[in-house]
Amino acid sequence: xxxxxxxxxxxxxxxxxxxxxxxxxxxxxxxxxxxxxxxxxxxxxxxxxxxxxxxxxxxxxxxxxxxxxxxxxxxxxxxxxxxxxxxxxxxxxxxxxxxxxxxxxxxxxxxxxxxxxxxxxxxxxxxxxxxxxxxxxxxxxxxxxxxxxxxxxxxxxxxxxxxxxxxxxxxxxxxxxxxxxxxxxxxxxxxxxxxxxxxxxxxxxxxxxxxxxxxxxxxxxxxxxxxxxxxxxxxxxxxxxxxxxxxxxxxxxxxxxxxxxxxxxxxxxxxxxxxxxx
Amino acid sequence: xxxxxxxxxxxxxxxxxxxxxxxxxxxxxxxxxxxxxxxxxxxxxxxxxxxxxxxxxxxxxxxxxxxxxxxxxxxxxxxxxxxxxxxxxxxxxxxxxxxxxxxxxxxxxxxxxxxxxxxxxxxxxx
Numbered sequence: 001x002x003x004x005x006x007x008x009x010x011x012x013x014x015x016x017x018x019x020x021x022x023x024x025x026x027x028x029x030x031x032x033x034x035x036x037x038x039x040x041x042x043x044x045x046x047x048x049x050x051x052x053x054x055x056x057x058x059x060x061x062x063x064x065x066x067x068x069x070x071x072x073x074x075x076x077x078x079x080x081x082x083x084x085x086x087x088x089x090x091x092x093x094x095x096x097x098x099x100x101x102x103x104x105x106x107x108x109x110x111x112x113x114x115x116x117x118x119x120x121x122x123x124x125x126x127x128x129x130x131x132x133x134x135x136x137x138x139x140x141x142x143x144x145x146x147x148x149x150x151x152x153x154x155x156x157x158x159x160x161x162x163x164x165x166x167x168x169x170x171x172x173x174x175x176x177x178x179x180x181x182x183x184x185x186x187x188x189x190x191x192x193x194x195x196x197x198x199x200x201x202x203x204x205x206x207x208x209x210x211x212x213x214x215x216x217x218x219x220x221x222x223x224x225x226x227x228x229x230x231x232x233x234x235x236x237x238x239x240x241x242x243x244x245x246x247x248x249x250x251x252x253x254x255x256x257x258x259x260x261x262x263x264x265x266x267x268x269x270x271x272x273x274x275x276x277x278x
Numbered sequence: 279x280x281x282x283x284x285x286x287x288x289x290x291x292x293x294x295x296x297x298x299x300x301x302x303x304x305x306x307x308x309x310x311x312x313x314x315x316x317x318x319x320x321x322x323x324x325x326x327x328x329x330x331x332x333x334x335x336x337x338x339x340x341x342x343x344x345x346x347x348x349x350x351x352x353x354x355x356x357x358x359x360x361x362x363x364x365x366x367x368x369x370x371x372x373x374x375x376x377x378x379x380x381x382x383x384x385x386x387x388x389x390x391x392x393x394x395x396x397x398x399x400x401x402x403x404x
Contacts, residue, residue: 003319
């Protein structure tokens with residue numbers, strides 16, 4: 001395939017990946033890797049490298065907006081970044097020794113988990129139970145709502161930290177933001193309000209991805225010819241997605257469509273992994 | 279005395295992230311234009327992993343490539359800037375916590391920087 005044709009195909013595909021990723025909150029990376037490997041026959045190492053680059057672009061771009069609105073809990077993000085960056089470093093370092101078909105299967109499994117996560121009902125829980133460790137680490141904070149700023153407290157700091165370590169390893173291994181795992185840790189374990197957990201997770205994704213990207217960059221996983229259309233496409237798609245989100249209130253059916261698409265891609269990744277085609 | 283607060287840090291961090299993405303993506307876009315102009319009809323194959331060409335693999339090669347207007351070297355420079363953006367954000371958070379006299383979080387932030395540095399060095403060794 002010539003450079004211009006491949007670039008255009010990837011640009012269009014990445015645009016839709018970024019658009020859907022932003023509308024559903026799953027991130028563009030989860031669609032980019034199957035698109036590159038299954039559809040275009042790109043080696044999975046290059047796909048992971050290109051996806052990581054796009055993850056940094058979208059998470060930094062949207063984090064900028066959330067941070068200014070004061071929703072992101074910067075201290076919580078900073079503290080948990082110890083776990084995610086350490087995990088990401090380990091993930092990127094061991095990725096070299098793991099057979100590519102195993103990476104494809106693991107990717108499929110995480111993809112299905114993300115799809116299930118995106119369909120969950122999101123109730124805004126506000127925890128008021130105090131925790132000593134959260135107190136000591138100054139993690140309790142407040143966030144803006146329609147009725148003014150609401151205070152919240154954080155629990156299970158240790159459990160959340162451990163889960164973040166795992167999220168970091170997955171992110172470094174697969175080249176995705178693993179936002180679903182981060183939200184699971186903050187929402188499910190630490191009982192952080194949903195709005196805060198999604199924006200803080202997004203805030204952390206850039207740094208986490210950078211910690212593994214510095215390894216991949218030196219290993220030659222990040223190819224400029226491939227990363228260029230992926231990064232531009234996903235970022236533009238994510239920007240359009242955030243514009244649409246402001247104008248529509250319900251995206252229920254869209255979540256279902258995306259979950260189905262993602263599950264299909266995931267099963268393809270798993271199948272190709274087991275048959276050693278990846 | 280001027281007191282540096284969390285809201286100031288939020289503004290600075292937001293600005294850094296936005297500027298970093300804008301600058302690096304512009305560089306990637308310009309590099310992409312050069313790359314397509316010069317190599318648009320070249321045949322490419324990414325089906326087997328071969329690493330990246332030498333001239334985009336070392337800082338010297340990238341700098342040299344920028345001056346000779348090699349598209350992929352310019353793109354790679356943009357990618358390096360993009361990867362640096364969240365790291366620079368962490369550096370500024372550290373400065374912010376020092377100004378707030380929050381030494382616990384200054385330490386936590388420095389630890390994150392140290393991990394990224396270790397990752398950088400370990401990647402080099404591998």
